Amino acid sequence: MNVDRTLWWDHDRDRLELIDQTLLPCRYESIAVPDVEALIEAIRVLRVRGAPALGAAGAYGVALAARTAGGDESLAYLAGVRRDAARIRSARPTAVNLAWGVDRALAAIGDARTPDGVRAATLAEAERIADEDAAMCRAIGTHGAALLPDPATVLTHCNAGALACVEWGTALGVVRSAVEAGKKVSVIACETRPLLQGARLSAFELRRDDIPVTVCPDSAAAHLMRSGGIDAVVVGADRICRDAVFNKIGTYAHAIAARYHGIPFYVAAPSSTLDFASRAAEIEIEERGRDEVASSFGVETVPPGVPVRNPAFDATPFALVTAVITERGVYSDPGELFGS
Numbered sequence: 001m002n003v004d005r006t007l008w009w010d011h012d013r014d015r016l017e018l019i020d021q022t023l024l025p026c027r028y029e030s031i032a033v034p035d036v037e038a039l040i041e042a043i044r045v046l047r048v049r050g051a052p053a054l055g056a057a058g059a060y061g062v063a064l065a066a067r068t069a070g071g072d073e074s075l076a077y078l079a080g081v082r083r084d085a086a087r088i089r090s091a092r093p094t095a096v097n098l099a100w101g102v103d104r105a106l107a108a109i110g111d112a113r114t115p116d117g118v119r120a121a122t123l124a125e126a127e128r129i130a131d132e133d134a135a136m137c138r139a140i141g142t143h144g145a146a147l148l149p150d151p152a153t154v155l156t157h158c159n160a161g162a163l164a165c166v167e168w169g170t171a172l173g174v175v176r177s178a179v180e181a182g183k184k185v186s187v188i189a190c191e192t193r194p195l196l197q198g199a200r201l202s203a204f205e206l207r208r209d210d211i212p213v214t215v216c217p218d219s220a221a222a223h224l225m226r227s228g229g230i231d232a233v234v235v236g237a238d239r240i241c242r243d244a245v246f247n248k249i250g251t252y253a254h255a256i257a258a259r260y261h262g263i264p265f266y267v268a269a270p271s272s273t274l275d276f277a278s279r280a281a282e283i284e285i286e287e288r289g290r291d292e293v294a295s296s297f298g299v300e301t302v303p304p305g306v307p308v309r310n311p312a313f314d315a316t317p318f319a320l321v322t323a324v325i326t327e328r329g330v331y332s333d334p335g336e337l338f339g340s
């Protein structure tokens with residue numbers, strides 16, 4: 001299995017480096033991210049994406065801010081770091097991990113007051129978050145793999161794979177761990193309109209690992225469930241509240257279809273995706289630009305002047321979720337998942 005990281009710190013050049021996911025599946029290349037501006041752009045256009053990867057990116061972003069903020073007088077310097085951190089935090093609103101990663105790196109500043117101290121503390125915390133994410137994905141994989149029959153065909157949506165995390169993946173981590181444990185698993189990857197994370201990214205990384213994968217239009221999922229041969233739906237999450245799971249737009253429809261057809265619907269996510277404070281109704285669902293829906297491959301596909309809706313995520317009520325798989329175990333009851 002490939003164990004490349006999706007993002008990492010380049011210690012020689014003292015800057016972030018990440019796989020530019022907008023180039024996939026044609027090119028697998030990394031780009032340098034030297035400052036906060038470049039990171040915010042990369043997050044907004046989805047060069048780096050997926051909730052756990054955004055958590056690490058947010059923390060590395062604070063380490064970048066600590067390197068580029070001006071002034072050596074400690075209060076002004078720290079205020080600059082915090083200002084940049086707030087801008088990174090709000091680059092995308094729905095995945096809770098982004099804010100979580102930024103906040104953890106900020107908290108790691110502790111009593112450090114000199115720029116050198118702040119640089120060291122924020123980078124050390126970002127590296128810790130990245131390593132923890134890799135370990136959590138392995139543990140999610142082990143717990144989830146046990147739930148899959150052998151052989152199994154798993155339907156997934158968007159990309160909750162290595163590319164959405166630091167490595168290994170959550171939903172696709174479950175698949176990888178099952179394959180590693182000797183199970184015969186194949187994947188149906190829903191293409192995931194409009195940005196095609198399933199077709200471009202999930203298919204790319206599964207193919208690279210020699211795991212059988214077939215791509216289908218999102219609209220084919222219910223039909224395929226009805227036709228038989230899908231043993232489980234496994235998806236990732238951008239935010240898990242006590243009453244709903246937020247994930248890529250289209251997930252909710254798959255959950256409804258899975259319930260109707262008696263197919264288990266699993267959500268695989270690290271505990272950094274849990275939102276202890278909010279109810280689903282309070283969460284902002286990112287609404288992205290018109291062009292993502294109204295043109296394909298440079299050709300207009302919606303008549304000029306016709307409005308478009310482009311919500312990037314939806315909320316699946318817990319009643320439709322068979323279980324949430326975290327690094328700590330498998331939870332079919334949200335009360336147990338949240339420890340209350």
Ligand code: MRU
Nearest residue numbers: 049050051158160164236237248
């Ligand atoms: O808009 P994206 O590509 O960042 O959306 C990503 C998803 O919805 C993933 O399924 C989710 O972040 C889980 S990633 C392990």
